[in-house]
Amino acid sequence: MRNMFTLLVMALANVGHHKMRSLLTMLGIVFGVGAVVSMLAISAGARSEALTQIENMGLHNVIVRSVKPPLVQNKNKGDWVMHYGLTFSDRDHIESLLPSIQDMVMTRTVRKKIWRGARRIDADIFAVEPGYAHTIGLDMNAGRFICDVDMEQRNATCVLGYDVARDFFAYANPIGEDIRIGSEFFRVVGVLRSGQKDGNKSIYIPERTAASVFGIKSIVRESGSFSGTYQEISELIIQFDDRADVLSMSRAVDHLLDKRHDKSDYEMTVPLELLQQRGRTQAIFTIIMASIAGISLLVGGIGIMNIMLATVLERTKEIGIRRALGATRSDIISQFLVETVVLSSLGGLLGLAVGVGGAKLVTHFAEWQTIVSPSAMIISFGISFLVGLVFGVYPALRAARMKPVDALRHTG
Amino acid sequence: MTKPSDVLIDMNGIKRSYALGKDRHLPVLLGLDLQVEHGDFIALMGPSGSGKSTLMNIIGCLDQSDGGQYLLQGRDVSSMSDRALSHVRGQLVGFVFQFFNLIPQLNVRENVALPLFYQGVSKEKRERLAEESLERVSLSHRIDHRPQQLSGGEMQRAAIARSLISKPPLLVADEPTGNLDSRTGATIMELFHDLHKEGMTIVMVTHDADVGKQAGRMIHMRDGRITP
Ligand SMILES: Nc1ncnc2c1ncn2[C@@H]1O[C@H](COP(=O)(O)OP(=O)(O)OP(=O)(O)O)[C@@H](O)[C@H]1O
Numbered sequence: 033m034r035n036m037f038t039l040l041v042m043a044l045a046n047v048g049h050h051k052m053r054s055l056l057t058m059l060g061i062v063f064g065v066g067a068v069v070s071m072l073a074i075s076a077g078a079r080s081e082a083l084t085q086i087e088n089m090g091l092h093n094v095i096v097r098s099v100k101p102p103l104v105q106n107k108n109k110g111d112w113v114m115h116y117g118l119t120f121s122d123r124d125h126i127e128s129l130l131p132s133i134q135d136m137v138m139t140r141t142v143r144k145k146i147w148r149g150a151r152r153i154d155a156d157i158f159a160v161e162p163g164y165a166h167t168i169g170l171d172m173n174a175g176r177f178i179c180d181v182d183m184e185q186r187n188a189t190c191v192l193g194y195d196v197a198r199d200f201f202a203y204a205n206p207i208g209e210d211i212r213i214g215s216e217f218f219r220v221v222g223v224l225r226s227g228q229k230d231g232n233k234s235i236y237i238p239e240r241t242a243a244s245v246f247g248i249k250s251i252v253r254e255s256g257s258f259s260g261t262y263q264e265i266s267e268l269i270i271q272f273d274d275r276a277d278v279l280s281m282s283r284a285v286d287h288l289l290d291k292r293h294d295k296s297d298y299e300m301t302v303p304l305e306l307l308q309q310r311g312r313t314q315a316i317f318t319i320i321m322a323s324i325a326g327i328s329l330l331v332g333g334i335g336i337m338n339i340m341l342a343t344v345l346e347r348t349k350e351i352g353i354r355r356a357l358g359a360t361r362s363d364i365i366s367q368f369l370v371e372t373v374v375l376s377s378l379g380g381l382l383g384l385a386v387g388v389g390g391a392k393l394v395t396h397f398a399e400w401q402t403i404v405s406p407s408a409m410i411i412s413f414g415i416s417f418l419v420g421l422v423f424g425v426y427p428a429l430r431a432a433r434m435k436p437v438d439a440l441r442h443t444g
Numbered sequence: 445m446t447k448p449s450d451v452l453i454d455m456n457g458i459k460r461s462y463a464l465g466k467d468r469h470l471p472v473l474l475g476l477d478l479q480v481e482h483g484d485f486i487a488l489m490g491p492s493g494s495g496k497s498t499l500m501n502i503i504g505c506l507d508q509s510d511g512g513q514y515l516l517q518g519r520d521v522s523s524m525s526d527r528a529l530s531h532v533r534g535q536l537v538g539f540v541f542q543f544f545n546l547i548p549q550l551n552v553r554e555n556v557a558l559p560l561f562y563q564g565v566s567k568e569k570r571e572r573l574a575e576e577s578l579e580r581v582s583l584s585h586r587i588d589h590r591p592q593q594l595s596g597g598e599m600q601r602a603a604i605a606r607s608l609i610s611k612p613p614l615l616v617a618d619e620p621t622g623n624l625d626s627r628t629g630a631t632i633m634e635l636f637h638d639l640h641k642e643g644m645t646i647v648m649v650t651h652d653a654d655v656g657k658q659a660g661r662m663i664h665m666r667d668g669r670i671t672p
Pocket residue numbers: 462463470472491492493494495496497498499
């Protein structure tokens with residue numbers, strides 16, 4: 033192909049000459065590429081968000097939660113306290129039987145009201161052990177986390193999530209201040225950094241302190257009647273060491289617990305497993321998306337081809353003139369192919385802008401994370417280029433196939 | 445007999461018929477012989493439908509005969525590939541049409557330079573030669589205009605400038621004055637005479653007997669043959 037540059041300039045001039053028509057011709061490609069770019073951005077955003085969430089749970093961790101079983105039968109009739117969930121003995125059992133456990137921490141949800149003077153706020157209270165912050169990976173904004181001494185001496189200390197600290201103390205320093213949980217006063221010894229997993233709206237207190245001042249039973253009054261639960265451990269996080277096969281260890285945990293529980297009053301979360309499932313759904317999603325993108329680009333390509341066929345017909349005389357002046361068939365093919373590719377690539381560029389804009393809108397209004405990666409942009413542009421090439425071939429061949437005399441005789 | 449090297453166009457038994465649907469053919473050229481020497485100025489005349497344009501298209505290599513032999517400057521073009529024929533058109537033949545056939549999207553300079561584009565000549569050289577060629581037809585002042593902004597005579601002069609730009613040995617003109625008033629036609633004919641004096645071989649179709657008489661040689665066509 034000689035004089036590529038001149039062909040490009042000519043094609044651009046032709047596109048510029050029929051601005052409105054060119055724009056309408058490109059529309060299919062514009063929206064096709066736009067859809068591809070924004071869908072890629074949305075899925076990349078969703079994936080990264082999900083990955084962060086899963087990774088935050090810890091890929092070496094197995095999380096076991098107590099859940100209320102479908103039907104609770106109380107041991108004694110008239111006993112309105114429901115017994116279910118994980119027990120300390122479960123924990124000791126797992127610890128003594130399973131190898132490669134690096135760490136194991138528990139929390140117990142404490143259902144009490146929280147006060148600061150006359151102000152009350154809503155937050156989740158967790159009774160935890162000192163290792164909790166380290167195992168979960170919570171960072172401190174100020175002060176310290178609950179320590180061994182707190183546990184041993186059953187100190188009434190507490191650590192506040194960032195939002196809780198803000199709610200109660202605004203910009204004042206909460207450390208050393210007291211808050212009231214139920215009827216007990218707890219001294220604030222630390223505040224978590226903001227944006228930490230579920231920690232923002234939580235309050236942590238030493239487990240033994242909680243057991244001795246509140247007991248393990250929790251009693252809630254609901255519309256005049258009392259209901260109580262007895263639950264030693266609400267959540268147990270088992271952390272395995274780096275070499276352990278987390279998936280088979282999780283099955284072992286399930287097996288051990290299953291033998292000790294006659295009702296299904298616990299559930300397990302294995303972040304690593306979630307990650308793998310996520311990979312599978314992602315693959316399906318990608319296939320579906322690729323098909324949608326393929327169809328829209330096909331439609332866009334057919335649109336371009338249609339207009340180019342009309343253009344070839346309209347410019348039959350011009351083709352005849354060029355052939356009379358020495359243009360070969362391949363010269364004519366190059367000319368129309370370049371023109372189609374220019375159209376589709378311009379459409380691709382516009383589509384890129386539409387797609388990036390669409391992703392921004394989605395982020396702005398739906399508050400979904402979106403990621404427009406450079407590779408997605410290059411791929412979409414490359415596809416629009418290819419669409420032009422593929423769908424330009426037929427009109428270009430039609431243009432080149434005409435005999436010079438017939439083309440010249442064409443009127444109109 | 446002339447020496448073979450003096451013969452530019454050598455046609456023997458050229459036949460051409462047009463397909464009219466299934467199995468029906470309209471024979472237009474019925475075994476035509478024509479010899480044109482370098483430097484000839486020929487006026488091709490004859491009634492409408494006698495096949496003048498058909499012959500001109502074959503002479504200019506826009507079309508191929510279905511029988512007979514055609515040697516252009518010693519080369520057998522009756523059996524050439526489409527690609528080779530394109531190159532022959534670009535290098536050996538300059539066309540002047542009745543309806544000028546300028547490309548409306550291009551300005552005069554670009555139109556005139558177009559044949560050189562297909563010969564792979566650089567842009568600077570194309571533009572320089574286009575300017576020279578336009579000077580030759582006294583149209584330098586319209587170089588940046590679009591064809592639509594020119595008068596009929598100016599358009600035909602631009603078309604002649606285009607046909608001259610690759611310095612072809614042969615000029616083929618099918619009714620070049622047919623779409624012009626007689627005064628403008630006369631200036632175009634003057635230009636042809638000048639070119640002829642400079643040694644250009646010209647084959648021209650005309651309906652105008654006066655115009656035909658100005659040429660060096662008149663050829664009459666009737667019913668697909670050249671009449672003596
Ligand atoms: N593409 C074609 N298909 C079918 N018939 C054609 C075609 N081109 C020309 N003809 C017919 O061939 C005959 C010769 O046509 P041609 O154009 O060569 O005549 P001409 O001598 O140039 O006439 P005019 O002086 O009117 O231009 C005419 O009868 C015409 O109808």
